[in-house]
Amino acid sequence: MELELVKRRENPLLQREEVVAKIRFKGGTPSRREIREILARQLGKAPSNVFIRRISTDYGKEEATIMAMVYHSRAMALMIEPKHIVRRNEGGEAA
Numbered sequence: 231m232e233l234e235l236v237k238r239r240e241n242p243l244l245q246r247e248e249v250v251a252k253i254r255f256k257g258g259t260p261s262r263r264e265i266r267e268i269l270a271r272q273l274g275k276a277p278s279n280v281f282i283r284r285i286s287t288d289y290g291k292e293e294a295t296i297m298a299m300v301y302h303s304r305a306m307a308l309m310i311e312p313k314h315i316v317r318r319n320e321g322g323e324a325a
Contacts, residue, residue, distance in 0.1 A: 231255045233268050236295075244310055247300040249273070254293050259285065262319055269298055278304050281311050281319050 237250040301307035
């Protein structure tokens with residue numbers, strides 16, 4: 231799996247970085263958990279501070295566009311991110 235950062239925008243008001251990335255893969259689209267871990271490793275953040283908002287894959291391509299929010303703190307993320315996004319990223323449990 232190969233991840234390429236396309237766009238990074240710092241949002242100091244919400245204490246986060248808004249990221250658009252492309253990921254290339256073989257087979258099926260990777261899970262949110264896998265993408266969170268790869269993105270967190272590349273940005274030097276904890277996976278618990280990374281929230282994937284959208285994964286867009288064109289039919290038949292082994293490439294996806296990802297929109298993610300990377301927060302400076304988990305507490306701020308839980309205040310801002312919608313509960314359904316938190317559930318999607320953390321496997322069903324909302325804080």
